[in-house]
Amino acid sequence: MADARNSDAIVHNVRAVLDNIRQAALRAGRRPESVRLIAATKTVSPDSVLSAIAAGVRILGESRLQEALPKIEAIGAHEGLEWHFIGRLQRRKAKTVVGRFQLIHSVDSLDLAEEIDRRAAEAGIVQAVLVQVNIGDEATKGGLAPAAVAEAVAAIKDLPNVSVRGLMAVPPLSTDPEAARPYFRRLRELALSLLPQGLQELSMGMSQDYAFAVEEGATMVRVGTAIFGARHG
Numbered sequence: 764m765a766d767a768r769n770s771d772a773i774v775h776n777v778r779a780v781l782d783n784i785r786q787a788a789l790r791a792g793r794r795p796e797s798v799r800l801i802a803a804t805k806t807v808s809p810d811s812v813l814s815a816i817a818a819g820v821r822i823l824g825e826s827r828l829q830e831a832l833p834k835i836e837a838i839g840a841h842e843g844l845e846w847h848f849i850g851r852l853q854r855r856k857a858k859t860v861v862g863r864f865q866l867i868h869s870v871d872s873l874d875l876a877e878e879i880d881r882r883a884a885e886a887g888i889v890q891a892v893l894v895q896v897n898i899g900d901e902a903t904k905g906g907l908a909p910a911a912v913a914e915a916v917a918a919i920k921d922l923p924n925v926s927v928r929g930l931m932a933v934p935p936l937s938t939d940p941e942a943a944r945p946y947f948r949r950l951r952e953l954a955l956s957l958l959p960q961g962l963q964e965l966s967m968g969m970s971q972d973y974a975f976a977v978e979e980g981a982t983m984v985r986v987g988t989a990i991f992g993a994r995h996g
């Protein structure tokens with residue numbers, strides 16, 4: 764993986780990631796356009812983000828709110844650009860996130876969804892969200908337990924100013940990229956079991972395993988390191 768400290772490397776990396784996504788989709792008999800790339804921009808400078816935009820990236824995923832706000836400001840408006848919030852979201856920060864991000868990937872409780880609903884109503888908008896699933900049932904990880912997802916989604920569906928679009932997960936960390944595959948499959952099966960409720964989006968797969976995620980049905984992959992190089996801090 765290239766160390767992307769300059770614009771050329773970032774452009775090169777974006778092309779390679781898009782190509783890998785396309786190949787993985789085709790291997791799985793899926794339309795490449797059914798998968799969207801989200802560039803994960805935590806610790807990445809605005810200049811590097813601009814290079815990714817120049818290379819064709821249209822969705823930026825931020826996981827740290829205090830870092831995201833000045834970055835959104837610095838990047839400014841670009842045709843078709845979306846910001847997604849992909850990190851853990853505290854209830855008291857919902858107010859700041861609602862309306863600033865087109866999609867919140869990390870709704871992990873009904874309580875948080877209700878707060879988002881309240882803030883979205885105040886802003887006069889409907890906020891699109893994904894429900895985050897703790898697909899590996901890990902004690903340290905955010906997200907709802909798989910067994911709790913159906914009930915939570917049903918309740919969130921009833922909130923007038925929240926639109927739940929799908930599920931998101933971060934599988935257990937492993938040195939073997941393919942180890943995530945069964946978790947991706949499990950998330951897809953969970954989403955399929957909820958399909959009558961209209962869930963379509965599956966946000967899963969990061970730098971080391973996004974190709975497997977696409978093979979298993981991801982509609983959004985969140986890729987940082989493979990685009991921008993290793994993070995420092």
Ligand SMILES: *Cc1c(COP(=O)(O)O)cnc(C)c1O
Binds near residue numbers: 849850986
């Ligand atoms: C940082 C981050 C990513 C990207 O991770 P990489 O391994 O650098 O691709 C994806 N999802 C979330 C929630 C993140 O915080």
